[in-house]
Structure formats: structure tokens, C-alpha cells
Amino acid sequence: xxxxxxxxxxxxxxxxxxxxxxxxxxxxxxxxxxxxxxxxxxxxxxxxxxxxxxxxxxxxxxxxxxxxxxxxxxxxxxxxxxxxxxxxxxxxxxxxxxxxxxxxxxxxxxxxxxxxxxxxxxxxxxxxxxxxxxxxxxxxxxxxxxxxxxxxxxxxxxxxxxxxxxxxxxxxxxxxxxxxxxxxxxxxxxxxxxxxxxxxxxxxxxxxxxxxxxxxxxxxxxxxxxxxxxxxxxxxxxxxxxxxxxxxxxxxxxxxxxxxxxxxxxxxxxxxxxxxxxxxxxxxxxxxxxxxxxxxxxxxxxxxxxxxxxxxxxxxxxxxxxxxxxxxxxxxxxxxxxxxxxxxxxxxxxxxxxxxxxxxxxxxxxxxxxxxxxxxxxxxxxxxxxxxxxxxxxxxxxxxxxxxxxxxxxxxxxxxxxxxxxxxxxxxxxxxxxxxxxxxxxxxxxxxxxxxxxxxxxxxxxxxxxxxxxxxxxxxxxxxxxxxxxxxxxxxxxxxxxxxxxxxxxxxxxxxxxxxxxxxxxxxxxxxxxxxxxxxxxxxxxxxxxxxxxxxxxxxxxxxxxxxxxxxxxxxxxxxxxxx
Numbered sequence: 293x294x295x296x297x298x299x300x301x302x303x304x305x306x307x308x309x310x311x312x313x314x315x316x317x318x319x320x321x322x323x324x325x326x327x328x329x330x331x332x333x334x335x336x337x338x339x340x341x342x343x344x345x346x347x348x349x350x351x352x353x354x355x356x357x358x359x360x361x362x363x364x365x366x367x368x369x370x371x372x373x374x375x376x377x378x379x380x381x382x383x384x385x386x387x388x389x390x391x392x393x394x395x396x397x398x399x400x401x402x403x404x405x406x407x408x409x410x411x412x413x414x415x416x417x418x419x420x421x422x423x424x425x426x427x428x429x430x431x432x433x434x435x436x437x438x439x440x441x442x443x444x445x446x447x448x449x450x451x452x453x454x455x456x457x458x459x460x461x462x463x464x465x466x467x468x469x470x471x472x473x474x475x476x477x478x479x480x481x482x483x484x485x486x487x488x489x490x491x492x493x494x495x496x497x498x499x500x501x502x503x504x505x506x507x508x509x510x511x512x513x514x515x516x517x518x519x520x521x522x523x524x525x526x527x528x529x530x531x532x533x534x535x536x537x538x539x540x541x542x543x544x545x546x547x548x549x550x551x552x553x554x555x556x557x558x559x560x561x562x563x564x565x566x567x568x569x570x571x572x573x574x575x576x577x578x579x580x581x582x583x584x585x586x587x588x589x590x591x592x593x594x595x596x597x598x599x600x601x602x603x604x605x606x607x608x609x610x611x612x613x614x615x616x617x618x619x620x621x622x623x624x625x626x627x628x629x630x631x632x633x634x635x636x637x638x639x640x641x642x643x644x645x646x647x648x649x650x651x652x653x654x655x656x657x658x659x660x661x662x663x664x665x666x667x668x669x670x671x672x673x674x675x676x677x678x679x680x681x682x683x684x685x686x687x688x689x690x691x692x693x694x695x696x697x698x699x700x701x702x703x704x705x706x707x708x709x710x711x712x713x714x715x716x717x718x719x720x721x722x723x724x725x726x727x728x729x730x731x732x733x734x735x736x737x738x739x740x741x742x743x744x745x746x747x748x749x750x751x752x753x754x755x756x757x758x759x760x761x762x763x764x765x766x767x768x769x770x771x772x773x774x775x776x777x778x779x780x781x782x783x784x785x786x787x788x789x790x791x792x793x794x795x796x797x798x799x800x801x802x803x804x805x806x807x808x809x810x811x812x813x814x815x816x817x818x819x820x821x822x823x824x825x826x827x828x829x830x831x832x833x834x835x836x837x838x839x840x841x842x843x844x845x846x847x848x849x850x851x852x853x854x855x856x857x858x859x860x861x862x863x864x865x866x867x868x869x870x871x872x
Contacts, residue, residue, distance in 0.1 A: 662713070
């Protein structure tokens with residue numbers, strides 16, 4: 293029955309026999325009860341099935357489904373706390389050479405950051421050695437990344453699309469297939485008994501002729517020696533059938549011994565008993581099912597799970613929960629890096645936390661704009677003049693050799709937009725975003741993560757306006773400086789928290805245009821940095837306090853001519869390096 297199906301993986305014979313016996317004893321047995329005997333496929337290459345029990349039951353009940361099969365692996369400890377993974381069984385129908393080749397390709401493409409090397413130490417048995425990048429890598433995390441991207445996890449399909457006894461193709465459940473198989477075995481038992489009965493009847497007819505002529509062997513010899521047609525004479529004299537007469541004529545002389553006559557009578561008795569048994573079997577459905585039960589039981593004993601031939605090769609397990617939506621930290625070795633974005637939009641990641649990046653080499657006419665100390669497991673948020681936030685994975689940034697790559701290879705940043713902010717993602721932080729049209733609002737940083745390369749529109753802009761700044765909103769006061777050199781200080785709470793929009797007016801006054809902003813705590817006071825990295829403090833900052841959207845007052849003497857609370861871009865990086 294299994295062989296008739298379009299796509300059915302190998303199963304354990306002992307389990308099938310046990311389910312078949314249960315169905316013989318109770319023809320109303322449902323598929324769910326049969327699955328107490330049939331656990332699932334038993335593949336010749338072993339492996340581990342991690343398909344949920346509900347999915348397995350649904351596949352056998354409907355006749356269609358599949359089974360997730362994973363390679364069998366174990367952790368092998370090494371000196372100095374190191375370890376490696378040894379794969380001893382791979383999924384069914386997976387070619388080992390292509391599997392190793394695929395893993396190597398993914399390593400070259402840097403899509404397996406946790407894996408350092410793969411070695412094929414197989415002889416007659418499978419032995420693939422996987423070496424991690426670091427001993428700090430979690431083995432389960434490493435294997436989950438491999439299961440996700442390679443054929444170390446494969447799917448074996450089940451499709452019970454078969455021809456029924458009437459020759460009609462249809463999809464059957466496990467119960468239906470077993471019933472048809474058992475019915476077929478019953479029909480085979482009847483046909484076999486019928487064929488055997490015909491042979492027994494023929495032999496009994498021959499033996500009956502032998503016993504007749506043994507009573508008068510001298511007459512038989514005379515007829516054979518002197519009659520022109522001995523066959524016809526034998527049939528007439530002893531009332532034999534043509535089949536009996538033919539058998540007597542073909543009899544060897546040694547069969548005329550007395551001992552041979554005893555053997556014939558013994559065989560005749562035995563065959564008569566067998567004929568009676570065969571006739572009873574052909575005429576009784578109950579005896580037919582008893583016959584099938586005996587055959588299935590014998591088959592199950594030959595392939596019992598306790599025997600080397602019938603031992604189950606494929607085991608069952610539950611896949612770890614981390615296989616689904618595991619965070620990037622699970623598949624990336626945590627290492628400190630410094631992400632650098634140039635003014636022309638070239639991005640790269642330098643190993644370690646670097647204090648002074650102004651000495652780095654850039655393309656002619658380019659220089660550093662942003663430098664963020666982070667780790668390879670972090671996300672970076674980039675805010676651009678089009679009012680969108682873009683997400684960069686720190687682990688996917690190019691290395692520090694060379695000039696890096698255009699940031700537009702990682703995000704779909706329009707040609708007419710430019711980055712104005714780059715920082716490490718902190719879901720607990722709040723940001724202040726504003727446009728050069730004096731509008732802005734606060735937003736939770738957790739609402740800024742873009743799931744697509746096209747970014748996430750946060751700040752809606754009026755015609756002619758651009759996003760101007762994005763700073764952490766850490767404090768209780770906000771200070772604004774306009775291009776008209778007027779300073780305004782008010783409470784941060786006056787700026788609403790929004791998830792998207794244009795925001796509220798921040799700085800008032802005729803022709804006022806926002807030049808810069810900063811957020812500070814009233815206890816710490818208002819400070820700013822000049823181009824040399826020196827910090828200045830405004831003790832009487834409260835004199836510039838007013839309500840939001842007011843015009844403000846002229847900035848105090850000594851405020852930077854750049855009209856910025858801190859330098860931006862390469863100027864800020866240089867001043868920061870000097871301060872450190």
C-alpha cells in the first residue's frame with residue numbers, strides 16, 4: 293500500500309505491522325489511535341524529526357503533509373574550553389558533498405557569522421565537523437543558524453495520492469491505506485489457498501490411481517508389456533482417469549516397492565487434511581483474517597525494533613523556540629566596533645572602540661560625519677533629511693579596510709536626501725526630531741525602527757522643508773537657537789510625544805528659522821561646546837525661559853558664531869577627540 297503512493301517516505305515495518313494488527317482487531321480504529329503505533333517516518337539515513345505532533349497527526353489524517361528532518365549532532369569538548377560540533381547523521385536524500393559546498397558558500401558570503409570552518413572527516417560513516425568562531429558562541433544558536441540556511445534541516449513530504457481498488461486515484465488517510473493493504477493481503481491469502489487447493493486436488497487424483505494399481509501390479513505390468521495401447525487399456529480395466537493413467541505410465545520401477553506404497557498412503561492422508569483446511573479457509577472470512585493476522589505478526593517479529601534489521605533509525609525531538617524569531621544577537625558574535633559614516637555617505641565598521649576617527653583615510657574631498665561606538669549585535673538608526681528613519685545592522689556593515697561601502701547599498705536612501713544623524717538603537721530612549729520649518733515633536737525610539745530598506749516615515753515635511761535635527765530628549769528643558777541669534781528655553785513637556793506627524797511649532801518670531809537645539813536638565817544648567825571642544829556654561833539660563841513658540845531673546849555674549857550648541861559632523865568628531 294505504501295509503494296502505491298506518489299510520495300511516501302520509508303516507515304518502520306514493525307510499527308506498520310502493529311498498527312495493522314490493531315486495525316484487524318478493530319476495523320473502526322481511527323488514525324489518531326493508529327499513531328500510537330506509527331510514530332512517523334523511519335529514514336535509512338537517520339536524523340531527527342522535529343515536526344510538532346499536531347502536524348504529524350494532520351498529515352496522516354488528510355494524507356498530505358510533511359516532516360521537518362534535522363541532522364543529528366553532538367557537542368565535542370576540546371582543550372582550553374573550546375568545543376566543536378560533530379554531525380553524525382544528515383537528512384534523507386541530502387547529498388553530503390553538496391551540503392558541505394553550500395555551507396562553504398554561505399561562509400564566504402558572511403551569512404554564517406558564528407561558524408569559523410567546516411571539515412569533512414567522513415569515512416564509511418558521516419562525520420562533519422563544525423568549528424565555531426568563538427568558544428562563547430552558544431551551540432544551539434550556531435546549529436539554529438545552520439538549520440535555517442542549509443539542508444542540515446530538510447523537509448520530507450507525505451502524499452498518499454493512490455489508486456483505490458477500483459482504479460480511481462484519490463488522497464487517502466493512513467487508516468484507509470492500511471485497510472486497503474489488509475484487504476489486499478486477505479485477497480492474496482484466498483488466491484494463494486485456491487491455487488494450492490487445485491494442486492492438492494491434482495496430487496490426490498494421482499495418488500488415488502497409484503493406490504488402485506498397487507492392488508494388482510502384475511496386471512499393470514502385463515498391460516504395459518503386451519498391449520498396443522496401454523493407456524486406454526489401463527483406463528478401461530481399472531476405471532482410471534486420463535491423468536491417473538498418464539501418471540502410472542510415467543512411474544519409475546523403483547516406485548513399485550512396498551515401502552513406496554506406505555509413503556503414498558501417508559502423503560494421501562496428509563493432503564486430504566490440507567485440502568480440508570484450505571477449503572475451510574476459502575469459505576470463511578474469519579479464518580482468512582486469522583491467516584492475515586498470522587502473516588503480519590510474523591513479519592513484525594522479523595523486523596522487530598529489538599533486532600538490528602528493524603531498529604528505528606530516525607528519532608523525534610522538539611525544535612528549540614529560538615529557531616523562529618531569534619534576535620540577531622543569537623547569530624552574531626558580540627564584538628566592539630566603531631561605525632563610521634562619511635559626509636558623502638560611505639559607511640564602514642572599525643574593530644574596537646576608537647576615540648579619534650579624524651585620522652582615518654577617506655576618498656578625496658570626503659571626511660567623517662558620524663562615528664558611533666557600538667557592538668556587532670546592535671542596530672543603528674539613521675535619520676535623513678527626508679524625515680525617514682533607516683535601520684542598519686551593525687553586523688552587516690563592511691569592515692574597516694578601504695573606504696567602506698555607500699550606505700545606499702544597505703538602505704534605499706533617495707538621491708536628494710542626506711543623513712543628519714546616526715546613533716545606536718536604545719528602545720528606552722526618547723528622541724526630539726525637528727524640521728528647518730520650526731516644527732517638531734518627541735518620539736519613542738522604539739517607534740523609529742524601520743523593517744524595510746525603504747525606511748520609516750516619521751517626520752512629515754511641508755513643501756520646501758527638510759528634516760533638520762534628531763537629538764536624544766534626555767532632560768527636562770529644551771533650548772532653541774534661531775538663525776536670528778535668538779535663544780529660547782522652555783520645558784520639554786511642552787513638546788508632545790507623537791509616533792508620526794508634522795509636530796508643533798517650536799520657535800516663534802517673524803522670519804525665525806531654527807538653527808540648533810539641545811535638551812538639558814535644569815539642575816545641570818545650559819552648556820555648549822565651541823569648535824575647539826571647550827565647554828561653556830550659562831548660569832542665568834532661566835532669563836531666556838518662556839513658553840514654546842515664543843520669539844526668545846538675543847543669545848548671550850560668547851555664544852558660538854556657528855549658532856550650534858555643539859559642533860556637528862567632522863567638527864564634532866574632532867572636538868570630541870580633543871576632549872577625550
